[in-house]
Amino acid sequence: MFFRLLMESFRRQRRRKMLAGVAILLGTTAVTAMLALATTIGDRIHKELAVYGANIVVYPKADLLDVKVGGVDLKPASGGVYLKESDLEKLKTIFWANNITGVSPEFHMAGMMLVRNTATGGPYDPRVIWHWNDPRMAGFGAFPITAVGYWFQHPFGALVTGAPQMHPWWQLQGRWPVERSITATHGEGAQEIVLGSALAKRLGLHIGDWISMGNEFEGDVVGIVTTGDVTDQQILYPLDADDQVAPVDQNGKRIGEVQRDISRVEVSARTKPEDAFARVDPDSLPPKQREIWYCRPYANSISYQIREAIPGAQAEQVRRVEQSEGNVLKRISGLMWLISAAALLAAGFAVSAAMATAILERRGEIGLMRSLGASKGAIALLFYAEAGLLALIAGSMGYLLGSGLAAWLGARIFAGDGGAAEAVLIPVLLPVVVALALVVAIAGSTPSIRTALRMEPSAILRADA
Structure with missing residues (x-):
């Protein structure tokens, strides 16, 4: 009923x-x-906010140390200390490893000068010659530059990451370098490189030109990038470029394992918005509270875990982005x-x-x-x-x-x-x-x-x- x-x-x-x-x-x-x-x-x-860049930056802890004598900073421009690229694999072992969405290591190579080549030996002559820093080269119109090694479309666990993925606002003409590329256009040791737009304009270089540094380095220009920052004045090359010129035995196999240095690492990670608890020093908390802090995906807690995993590393959140x-x-x-x-x-x-x-x-x-x-x-x-x-x-x-x-x-x-x-x-x-x-x-x-x-x-x- x-x-x-x-x-x-x-x-x-x-x-x-x-x-x-x-x-x-x-x-x-x-x-x-x-x-x-x-x-x-x-x-x-x-x-959407990835266009602002990474929200965590990692660099050698020793770079924080100031070496001054009589008020003069004696620390080298590069800091003289580097992280090891092989240590980046340890990022996969931290508690919040699955929250990492991008990794981009960099190696800043300064102390070089570029000068236009005045030789007219034919189409295979480089348009620009790359010299190690020598004050005498300034008289020939040379000027100092910085070359930066990056990852390009680099496999990292389940990710394919690198500079292009971490800097989506960069505008590229041509293409990015291919990592682990052996085929070279202008020489056996040539590397594919990308020039900053301001540098390419200053030197009058275009895609397809090349840069030479004697028998030590040759670079094929495969792209020109516009970033709106200092990168427009730099040379971008694959971080694994040293692999191509590493010593080999009579069978063509590389002798030893190349340990590539890196100056800094940009890390992009999904994080929980920062609150008062996120800003607490975890080492001052009781064990139970510290475990709660450690297991929350704050940018600070992920940075803390990166410092634990990578020896000699200092990791900090980029507050502007976070x-x-x-x-x-x-x-x-x-x-x-x-x-x-x-x-x-x-x-x-x-x-x-x-x-x-x-x-x-x-x-x-x-x-x-x-x-x-x-x-x-x-x-x-x-x-x-x-x-x-x-x-x-x-x-x-x-x-x-x-x-x-x-x-x-x-x-x-x-x-x-x-x-x-x-x-x-x-x-x-x-x-x-x-x-x-x-x-x-x-x-x-x-x-x-x-x-x-x-x-x-x-x-x-x-x-x-």
């Missing part, structure tokens, strides 16, 4: 139930979309929660209005059931069952529509990720959304149900007579 009354209420009051269902549907659609976006917005914002990412994430998350709360509140008011009208129309039915002996609890259970069934149906549909809306919004807001809408079906959200729909339906129905139960059956039946 109970289920018959339940089904009859849906059949006879289809319009009222539809209005209440649409209100719940719209509310749960908005909530699902916001929750689905919230689960991925951290990664999306991290990708704080920008955290502030944007906090504001967007706050807006999402505000929209969700407003959608649920509006749905609750709509359900309350629909249920109040439905119960008003069913006063006679309520009075008759009460006069026939039905208890207040049984009548309340009937109306709550109607609201619950309506919430289950509308909430499930709202979950599906909200997932589609999240995919559409993600494709429009974060068009840089590819622009195409991808499905955002997150199964764990289904019970959460249905539970919220039940709360809204029950909360919206309760005032009307309580009002109906306070009415006397005789007064209801007398009024309808």
